[in-house]
Amino acid sequence: MDTLNCNLTAARTQIENLNRGLSGARAENEAILNSLSWKLTNPLRTIGTCIKIVRSYMYFAKSIIATIGVYRIVQEFFRTLKNEGLPGIQRRVKNAISYYNATGQIYYRTEKNENQESGEIIERIQNEGPKISVIISIYKTPIEMLKQAIESVIQQKYKNWELILVDDFSQSEIIQKLCNSYQENNSNIRYIERSENGNISAANNTGLYNARGSFYTILDHDDILDPSALYEAAKITLEHPHVDYIYSDEDKVTKDGLTFFGPFFKPDWSPEYMLAMMYTCHMSVYRTALVISLGGYNTEFDGAQDYELTLRVVRRSNNVAHIPKVLYHWRVWENSTAQSMEAKPLAHILARRALELHLQELRENFVIGEAVLPGHHFVDFLPKRNSLVSIIIPTANGTIDIRGKTERHLNAVCESIISKTSYKNFEIIVVHNGNLSAEQNRWLASHENIILSEYVAEKFSLSEKINKGAKLANGEYFVIMNDDIRVISEDWLTLMLGMAQREGVGAVGPKLLFPDETIQHAGVVILGGLPGHPYYQNPKNALGYGLGLQVNRNYVAVTGACCMTPRSVFEEIGGYSNKYPLNYNDVDYCLKVRKLGLRSVYIANAHLYHYEGVSKEGGVPLQRKKFKSSWLTGGGIQK
Structure with missing residues (x-):
């Protein structure tokens, strides 16, 4: 008790000292603001501030030119003007400046935060x-x-x-x-x-x-x-x-x-x-x-x-x-x-040649195209084998209204896959709740490559539903897919399979768009200790940081709304964990992929729509505590 009283007294004394210091600082500040010299030099300070602002925008302009090039800036200006008008130009400039300022603050904060190690470590x-x-x-x-x-x-x-x-x-x-x-x-x-x-x-x-x-x-x-x-x-x-x-x-x-x-x-x-x-x-x-x-x-x-x-x-x-x-x-x-990069076009030609040789040495089946910026490439991987792909769709058999018309998600997603997918060696495994209508049963049964399975459980688990579908699958590769997905690009399955067949790849996710053509999924990152989607609701043609939206790249995870994985990897991991019956099961899966030394890949050229939020039944409880205890304690996410 005596110790507590002493600590309390010391704390009160410290607060009083801080208050006195604050009062003194305020008085000193007020005196400065009211002084003649401060008032006389006010115009100079205003000019100085203006110079700093102009200088900041000059550096911003230099950064944009250095990163993108003059030709691309002019091209993008007229394209945006045509499609979005002057408001679009204003919005993009505002967003770019905000981003530049934000990264600059992070950058300078980072630079000042060095040399924090102990003398023993340095020695x-x-x-x-x-x-x-x-x-x-x-x-x-x-x-x-x-x-x-x-x-x-x-x-x-x-x-x-x-x-x-x-x-x-x-x-x-x-x-x-x-x-x-x-x-x-x-x-x-x-x-x-x-x-x-x-x-x-x-x-x-x-x-x-x-x-x-x-x-x-x-x-x-x-x-x-x-x-x-x-x-x-x-x-x-x-x-x-x-x-x-x-x-x-x-x-x-x-x-x-x-x-x-x-x-x-x-x-x-x-x-x-x-x-x-x-x-x-x-x-x-x-x-x-x-x-x-x-x-x-x-x-x-x-x-x-x-x-x-x-x-x-x-x-x-x-x-x-x-x-x-x-x-x-x-x-x-x-x-x-x-x-x-426009300064040296020959360098771009040679880089492309180096890339071709690299992929040939790896014996990849590939096509190199031009990315949206000079000096960059886009590689599409094509399947090396005509592997059977099992598309596993857990469904609640929900409905959605589109332009005044009500449609069943299950019927629509199956029709979309069958009619719009150029790669034909696939089967569809539908895991439902036993609530299909007679008409649905007839329509689904009329397709030889659709397998139906009823899921019954006292306590619902999306993970169990997916795992049940996997047990019925015959494919060498699995696609886990929500029933609220619709195909956009016909080669989506070709591109996903080509990437999944690369050595070291354990999970592949496409670009998913909302019906309004904005981004729903382009990879998953860990933000504030929990999974999050970068570029969420950005325009589909946005470049992304470091061109990240428009080229293939690796992420810590991809969404389970549409995820391809090799059957062998799925079985080694043990499928989706029932520890996460609704939420985070996809990210948990990808982190286990990572622990195996395999990669999760976002591929930018495979496009599908996602009518997010209607695949799952009832509320979606956030299982943050379980996720954090599994992956974010005791050293964090490990490879």
Whole structure:
């Protein structure tokens, strides 16, 4: 009791002190606001604020141009003007600015939140971390930019590094003098002059084959490393001793090197996303011995050499790690690809060729198309085998009114699948509650590939219903589908099966649209400890962050409203868990897929409608506590 009284007294004293401090601050603030100097300088402050606002919008414009390119901006402007009018233009600009401001705040908050580790951890990383070689290939680089690049390495928090400056026969006395000076004054720096100009891949190889570090990274001669870049990379190598490839988030920096903008926050390793673009880009850290064993950089791919090499690396090893911090600053100026991918059309052609070779090496059945932005690709995978697909539909046999007409979901979804699906080797397993009409029974029975099963239970469980359908299925692949789904694209099953047949894929989900053509599902993420849908109710043709809506990519889960999974995976997991009779059973399933080392994939070209909310019976109890206790405690979601 005495202890409590002492604590209470101390707390009251602290509150009184805080109140006195607050009162003093208010008085001081009021005095400043009423002072003559404050009033006289008010116009200057207003001008300063206006300058900051204008500068902010200039950086915003630079970021958009750097990311999308002028041609695409003009194209998108007129397309939006035609389809949505001036209100559409205003809405998109407003949304883009809001997003830019929001990500900027997150970005700068993140940057200020570094160096929170204990001295013991820092000391261990410094003492036990590997030597990391930084390679800068130089050719007619503006001298101030080169200085900034070199200084960004010298200022690294991590000390076990070497810097290899490779002069690709620049024949510049200024560059030679600068590099020799750095070499003479720092034993960690080596300057190598090539006897002929070989372009970027040859220069990188010169650095690579002279590297003494266990890991190396390429720093473009006009870019800047964050002071924590090599420390964070070294830390990852100790946390994951078998890692072969590491990448970080990045941003852009203005030509003068003073202003940072346009951060790109990347997902964790996403093999399917990598097929659309070299999203890992900067900073990329490779295990030196692995790259040497692969033959280094291919000189036939200058301009897309990093993409071609990285595809070879990840074909050999899936030990990839992501550092979710902005550690690389990519300079935007007239000679840089950071300005726009349109700046180097040849690089795009070579990247496409590298992608084709990669997929051929993997023996995939594929078609490469153009993505909606320059410098990107879209890959559709086609089935390698004519596998039987079992479409399992648990149904409550509900109805819906569409344009004044009432229709049964079960009839409509089956008709939609049968009449609009180009891939024909499928069967439909309908698990119902015994409430089908005689007419429905006759219609369903008239189709040889529809199997009916009645579900009876004292306590309803959607998971049990799905598992019952799986036991009756004959297919090599299952599609779990709500009865409120309708087919849009005829090749939806072809594309889903092609993706599901890829090695390492355990679950596949399509793009699901509401009837008003907005997004219902484009992958599932964990938000605030619970599953959520990114891009929910966005326009179907929206690009998404990092083009995420318009290309295939990996997510932690896909929705069970329409999900394909291999039968073998379903049986290994044990089907849907009855621990989640209504909610979260699909996410729980995908997290178990993840634990098996398999991937969940959203595919952007398979489109279906989803009349969400009418498949389930009664209320949908939120089983948050069970989900959190299963997946979000004791270390969080694990692979």
